[in-house]
Amino acid sequence: MRALLRHVLFFLIALLRVLDRTLGRVLAPVLVPLFRVCVWALHTPLGVILPPVLMLMGAYLLAARPALRQELPDTTWLPLWSHMWIDILVAIVGIVLLGPMCMVYITWLERKLLGRFQNRYGPNRVGKYGLLQPFADGIKMLIKEDIVPRGADRALHFIAPVVIVVPPLVIFSVLPLGPGMSALPMEVGVLFFFALSGISGVAIFLAGWASHNKFSLLGGMRAVAQLVSYEVPLLLSVVVVIMVAGTLSTDKLVEAQTAGRWFVFTPWGLVGFLLFFTAGLAEVNRTPFDLPEAESELVAGFHTEYSGFKFALFYLAEFIAAVAIAGLTVTLFLGGWSLPGADRYPMLAPVVFLSKAALLVLVMVWFRGTFPRLRIDQVMTFSWKFLLPLALVNIIVAGIWIFLVRDGSWRSFGIGWAVGAIILIAFYVWLNRFTAPSTIEKRVYRFAEE
Amino acid sequence: MAARRLADLRTEQLSVNIGPQHPSTHGVFRMNVTLDGETIVALKPVVGYLHRNHEKLAEKMTYLGSMPYTDRLDYLTSMTNNWAYALAVEKLAGIEVPERAEYIRVIMAELTRLVNHCLLVGFLTNDLGCFFTPVLYAFREREKILDVFEDVSGSRMMCNYVRFGGVRVDMSAEALDETRRIVAAFPAFLDEFEKLLAENEILIQRCQNVGILPAPLAINASITGPMLRASGVNYDIRKVDKYGVYDRFSWRVPLGTVGDVYDRYYVRVLEMRESVKILEQALAQIPEGPVSNPKVNRMLKPPQGDAYARIEGPKGELGFYLVSDKSRNPYRYKVRPPSFINLTILEDMCIGHKVADAVVILGSVDIVLGEVDR
Numbered sequence: 001m002r003a004l005l006r007h008v009l010f011f012l013i014a015l016l017r018v019l020d021r022t023l024g025r026v027l028a029p030v031l032v033p034l035f036r037v038c039v040w041a042l043h044t045p046l047g048v049i050l051p052p053v054l055m056l057m058g059a060y061l062l063a064a065r066p067a068l069r070q071e072l073p074d075t076t077w078l079p080l081w082s083h084m085w086i087d088i089l090v091a092i093v094g095i096v097l098l099g100p101m102c103m104v105y106i107t108w109l110e111r112k113l114l115g116r117f118q119n120r121y122g123p124n125r126v127g128k129y130g131l132l133q134p135f136a137d138g139i140k141m142l143i144k145e146d147i148v149p150r151g152a153d154r155a156l157h158f159i160a161p162v163v164i165v166v167p168p169l170v171i172f173s174v175l176p177l178g179p180g181m182s183a184l185p186m187e188v189g190v191l192f193f194f195a196l197s198g199i200s201g202v203a204i205f206l207a208g209w210a211s212h213n214k215f216s217l218l219g220g221m222r223a224v225a226q227l228v229s230y231e232v233p234l235l236l237s238v239v240v241v242i243m244v245a246g247t248l249s250t251d252k253l254v255e256a257q258t259a260g261r262w263f264v265f266t267p268w269g270l271v272g273f274l275l276f277f278t279a280g281l282a283e284v285n286r287t288p289f290d291l292p293e294a295e296s297e298l299v300a301g302f303h304t305e306y307s308g309f310k311f312a313l314f315y316l317a318e319f320i321a322a323v324a325i326a327g328l329t330v331t332l333f334l335g336g337w338s339l340p341g342a343d344r345y346p347m348l349a350p351v352v353f354l355s356k357a358a359l360l361v362l363v364m365v366w367f368r369g370t371f372p373r374l375r376i377d378q379v380m381t382f383s384w385k386f387l388l389p390l391a392l393v394n395i396i397v398a399g400i401w402i403f404l405v406r407d408g409s410w411r412s413f414g415i416g417w418a419v420g421a422i423i424l425i426a427f428y429v430w431l432n433r434f435t436a437p438s439t440i441e442k443r444v445y446r447f448a449e450e
Numbered sequence: 451m452a453a454r455r456l457a458d459l460r461t462e463q464l465s466v467n468i469g470p471q472h473p474s475t476h477g478v479f480r481m482n483v484t485l486d487g488e489t490i491v492a493l494k495p496v497v498g499y500l501h502r503n504h505e506k507l508a509e510k511m512t513y514l515g516s517m518p519y520t521d522r523l524d525y526l527t528s529m530t531n532n533w534a535y536a537l538a539v540e541k542l543a544g545i546e547v548p549e550r551a552e553y554i555r556v557i558m559a560e561l562t563r564l565v566n567h568c569l570l571v572g573f574l575t576n577d578l579g580c581f582f583t584p585v586l587y588a589f590r591e592r593e594k595i596l597d598v599f600e601d602v603s604g605s606r607m608m609c610n611y612v613r614f615g616g617v618r619v620d621m622s623a624e625a626l627d628e629t630r631r632i633v634a635a636f637p638a639f640l641d642e643f644e645k646l647l648a649e650n651e652i653l654i655q656r657c658q659n660v661g662i663l664p665a666p667l668a669i670n671a672s673i674t675g676p677m678l679r680a681s682g683v684n685y686d687i688r689k690v691d692k693y694g695v696y697d698r699f700s701w702r703v704p705l706g707t708v709g710d711v712y713d714r715y716y717v718r719v720l721e722m723r724e725s726v727k728i729l730e731q732a733l734a735q736i737p738e739g740p741v742s743n744p745k746v747n748r749m750l751k752p753p754q755g756d757a758y759a760r761i762e763g764p765k766g767e768l769g770f771y772l773v774s775d776k777s778r779n780p781y782r783y784k785v786r787p788p789s790f791i792n793l794t795i796l797e798d799m800c801i802g803h804k805v806a807d808a809v810v811i812l813g814s815v816d817i818v819l820g821e822v823d824r
Contacts, residue, residue, distance in 0.1 A: 118586040214466045218488070218805070287581065288652055297806045299472060372652045373579025375806050376488055443712070445720055447702035448684035 002146070002309055009143055051104055051131060058097025059350040061090050062172065063181035091173065091183055099169045102354075103319040104134040109358070110319075110365045117369035141312035149212050149305050156210035161306065161313035164203035167196040168320035175327045176251045178337045178349030189250035190242065193328055194235060197283060200321065201227035204292060204302050207314070211305035219301030222376055223285070223292035229380055230282040230289075233387035237275035240268045240398035241332050250328075254336030258343060262335035267420030268398040273333040275391050277360070280325040282379070285318065287368040291376055326360035327353070334360075386431060393427045463491060466805070470499050474577045474809045477819030481796075481808065488804045493797045497790070500823035508783040513539050513750045514614070516783070521608040524789065524821040527566050529558040529599070530763045532612035537693065538759035538770035539614045543752035546743055551616035552695045553736040557629060558602075558611065559694075559761070560725040560732070561595050564636065566764035567676075567718040567725075568592055570816045574715055575647060577813035578656050584647060591639050594632050601625045614750060615743025626733065633729045640722060648716065657712035661799040661811035664709060671795045675766025675788050677815060680717040681709035687762035694761075699731045714814040749778055756782075765789050765816050785824060789817040 068090060072083045108123065108131060115122025123130030148157055173184040174192050186192055201224055208220020241263055242248060245256040263269035282289035293301030303314045330336055334356055337349035374382065397420045405416040469480035478499035484492040504523065508516035520535045521528035533555050540547065547555075572588035596606040602621050603611035611618050621629075647653055663673070668681040678685055686703045688696045704720035706713030752774040760769035766788025773782035792815050800808045 114581065114583075118583050119590050120586065214464060218464075218466075222488075287579065290579070291806075297474070297809050368581050369583050370646070371580065372575060372650065372656060373806075374652055375656060375804055377804065378655055443707065443716070445704055445706065445716060447704055448686075448689075 002142075005142065051101055054097050055101035055105065055354075056350065058094045058099075058101060059177055059354060061094030062098060062183040063177040063350050065090050065094065065183045066180055066185050094183060095169055095172050099172055099320050099323075100316065102323045103316050106319045106323055106358075106361055107134050107137075107315075109361070110368070113362065113365045114369050117366075138312065141309055144308035144311075146308040146310060147305075151212040152305065153210040153212070156206050157305075158310075160203050160207035160210060161310040161317075163206060164200055165313045165317040165320075167199045167203075168317055168324050171196050171321075171324040172327075174250050175324070175353075176254050176331060176336055177353050179255070179346050180251060181337075181346075181349065182251055185251055186249060188248045190238060190248045190253070190328075190332075193250075193324075194231070194238075197321070197324070198227075198231065200283075200317070203317075207306070208292075208302040211302070213305050215298045215300075215304045216302050219292045219298045219304070222298075223302060225376070226282055226285075226289065226291060226379055226383075229383040230279045230387075233275055233383060233391045234279040234283060236388065236391035236395065237272045237279065238332060239391075239395055240272045243395070243398050244268075244402060250331050250336075254331055254338060257335040258338040260335070260338075260340045262333065262338075264333045264335075266401065267417055267424055268394050268401055269333055271390065271394045271397075271424055273329065275387055275394065276332065277329055277363075279383070279387060280329060281364065281367070282383070284321040284325050286322060286364050288371040288374050289379060290373060291379060322361060322364060323357060326357040326364070329360055330356040389431055390424075390428065393424065397423050461486070468805075468808070469496075474813065476573065476812070476817055477822075479812075479817070479819055479822065481812070483805065483808060485805055488806075490800050490803055490805060490808055493800045493808065495793060495796050497793070497819075497822050500819045502824065504824040505783050505785060509780055512778050513752070513780065514748060515779075517612070518608065518610045521610055522820055523785065523787065523824065524763070524765065524768075524818045525607055526569060526818055527562045527764050528607060528609045529562040529611060530761060530768060532609065533559055533694075534759065534761045534763065534768045535770050536612045536614050537761060538757055538772050539750070539752065541759045542755065542757035542772050542774055543614070543750060545615040545746055547615055548740045548743065549695070549737050550620075550739040551741045553732050554602075554617050554621050554741060555612060556694055556696065556699075556732045557621075557729060557736070558599075558609075558617075560729045561598065561629070561632075563725045563764045564722055565592050565595050566816075567722045570718055570813075571643065571647070571715060574711075574810065574813040575653070577809045578653060584643070587639075587643060587646075591636070598625055598629050598632065601628070613742055613746070615746040616741045618742075620741045626736070629729070630733050633726055633733065636726050637723065640719065640726075644719065648719070654712065656807075656810060657715060657814075658710055659708065660711045660803060660807050661814065662708060662710045663795065663799055667795065667798065668709070671791075671798075673766070673792050673795060675763070675792065675816075676718050676721060677714055677766065677792050679703060680706035680713040682706055687760055687767055691760070693759075695732075696728075698735065699728045701727045711810055711814040714816075751776055751778055760786065763788055765818070765821070766792055787821045787824060789815075789819075789821040790824075793817055793822060 065087070069087060072078070072087065075083075078086070111133070112122040112130065114120075123133035126132040126136045148154055171193055174182055174186055174189040176182040176189075182189065184192075204223040204227070205220040208216040208218075208223065211217075241253060244263070245253050247253060247256075257263055264273045281287075285292050291301075292298075293303065298304070303311060306314060330353060336356075337353040339352045342348050342352055400423070401416045401420055404419060405412045464485040466483050466485055467480060468483055469475040470478040475481065480496040480499070482494040482496055483490055502522070504519060508519060511519075517532060517535060520531040523531045539545070568588040568591055569585075572585035575584040576582060599609050599611075600606045602617075602619065602625055603609040663677070663681050665681045665683050668678050669683060673681070674685070674687075682705050684703055684705060687693070689703060701724045704717050704724065706717045752772075754774055754776045756771065756773040758769055758771045760767050762768075767786060768788055769786035771782070771784040771786070772780045775781040796812065796815065799811050803811070
């Protein structure tokens with residue numbers, strides 16, 4: 001497929017060259033202004049509006065799928081065989097528009113924000129505010145040479161980027177974009193999410209192993225250790241939500257949080273949110289847990305030996321996974337699509353949802369601009385000795401909460417908060433004394449005597 | 451049973467070449483690392499990729515002719531390189547330096563120290579995995595100082611500013627005012643920098659008790675500069691030799707206690723604060739007068755003999771050894787590069803640590819390959 005694309009592109013370039021040589025002089029007066037108009041158009045509000053419109057189109061297509069599936073059997077003017085295909089087409093187009101467009105926006109946002117954090121401008125050449133920079137980069141990646149190192153396992157080397165990009169895309173189908181608007185209304189949506197995100201570890205190790213490069217291999221090894229370790233606190237911090245809401249369906253989880261009753265406003269929800277977000281950062285290899293691709297140590301980690309479009313796929317997967325984990329955090333703890341005041345307009349729900357996810361991604365970018373990276377042993381210690389015990393105690397607190405706040409009155413709410421907060425803070429203090437790294441000390445520096 | 455099987459499992463050590471093409475070897479430097487898992491069991495530094503025949507070239511050139519080449523030794527600190535070389539030639543030929551020129555040299559050297567230590571802290575955090583934010587903050591401050599360098603010497607990095615018996619051109623009043631502004635604003639930048647870094651828990655965890663260099667080992671390996679002082683040894687050539695006019699300023703020498711990466715980082719931050727003190731005093735005291743010795747001939751022919759002169763460069767003791775046979779070019783020209791000699795101890799600091807630490811320890815040594823390989 002890529003070879004074909006490349007051939008087509010090369011053909012077009014060759015054609016343009018021929019045109020340039022023969023018809024150039026004749027057509028230049030026409031083509032140059034046309035080109036100018038196109039560039040100008042992309043620099044006008046159109047260039048600003050086009051990507052978000054595409055992204056929202058994708059979101060609404062996905063959101064409309066459940067309703068469509070109910071309506072379709074009743075539409076008589078469409079032939080029966082086409083119903084299934086329309087359904088599939090809507091889902092695919094929705095995901096393909098939403099996922100990559102999210103990624104496009106997130107990369108742009110990340111680069112722009114990092115630029116601002118660092119006294120730079122960030123991308124500002126292609127399109128208004130550099131908004132078309134990701135597209136330019138995409139085209140660049142597409143026409144780069146694809147290099148497979150000698151001695152690499154060619155088949156696995158080829159499969160890895162494909163394997164890594166599919167799960168994050170499919171994950172979008174269980175994120176509820178609005179009331180009854182998740183593209184795949186599943187009773188076990190949360191479980192489905194984790195099952196899919198678990199695949200990324202395999203893909204990363206595949207890439208690390210197949211590249212025939214020691215840096216890649218080290219990156220792959222780190223990735224496996226890290227992903228396996230962080231999956232445990234990640235899952236345990238979700239258990240509290242499932243216990244209280246009594247469901248695994250993402251749709252119902254959000255319905256339980258409407259009217260401002262977000263889970264993050266409870267002691268176990270707050271801790272669960274922090275735990276989940278932290279472990280989620282490690283799951284999607286974001287700073288300070290970006291060890292598998294640690295630039296300063298392992299060059300580029302597991303994707304050192306990837307170039308061209310395969311590299312672009314890794315890049316794509318990373319950012320889509322970041323959006324997906326932000327989306328799930330929003331769904332589980334921050335009330336999903338619900339926002340007090342905006343719940344009356346279901347059509348606003350996807351925008352609310354994506355905005356909340358974008359805010360979380362912004363926090364991730366902020367981390368990236370600020371934090372150094374942890375070392376591999378520190379990463380493991382943090383997971384097993386800190387996140388895991390805290391997640392377990394959090395489950396106990398959630399159990400006590402269910403017992404205390406049965407009637408839902410304000411008084412029981414207050415009691416629940418007090419008890420939960422006391423247990424969690426006490427445990428946190430104890431845990432900190434128990435597992436705090438002994439290396440941290442406040443140093444006093446002396447000066448030499450004259 | 452299971453335990454025995456586990457013991458029978460044979461694991462292999464992994465030999466990895468970090469460099470010469472690697473994002474954090476600070477140039478074309480190679481570390482031949484043997485890893486057990488991620489732990490370093492052996493490390494062999496390989497240098498020489500940037501060898502440029504510096505010393506031999508200088509022996510074929512006039513004394514003045516090799517001044518621009520000293521810029522290229524440690525290309526971040528050309529001012530101090532110039533000064534060290536000029537000091538050696540002045541010692542060899544017995545040249546007097548006017549007072550104003552001495553002050554200008556001190557100002558330039560301390561500005562260079564600020565530039566160097568700023569960049570070191572920035573790149574150290576980069577090696578730790580900060581995504582360029584501290585580096586670019588450091589670059590922002592460096593730009594202001596480089597503007598001063600450009601103003602006085604015409605070049606931002608390859609200054610070629612110091613001459614035997616003075617400096618090339620006088621510092622204008624505007625340049626002095628600009629320097630005063632920079633120096634006045636610098637402590638605020640350091641405060642900001644420390645707020646971001648010094649109390650960051652991840653940075654502390656990564657740096658404290660990593661790559662410890664005990665004081666006896668440091669002395670035996672002839673380590674100099676901030677790295678030695680981080681190990682707690684009070685040795686600063688500005689205090690020991692009192693070259694130039696350094697005896698006229700009041701400032702202190704900060705010392706580390708443990709000798710780990712964190713100490714090396716923080717001693718440099720404290721040194722920047724002391725440099726600011728020196729700069730404030732130098733800028734207040736600087737006298738009017740000539741900036742060069744009119745007796746110095748372009749075609750210098752020093753009397754027969756040899757001379758070794760050294761200064762406290764930002765990276766350590768930078769020395770030049772010259773032997774003259776009364777001809778136009780030195781008979782022998784030898785550089786004592788602090789980067790190279792500080793690098794020799796790398797393996798002792800790295801063994802037993804993780805591979806990620808090796809990169810950080812290398813970053814804390816503060817090398818510039820132009821000086822390591824010459």
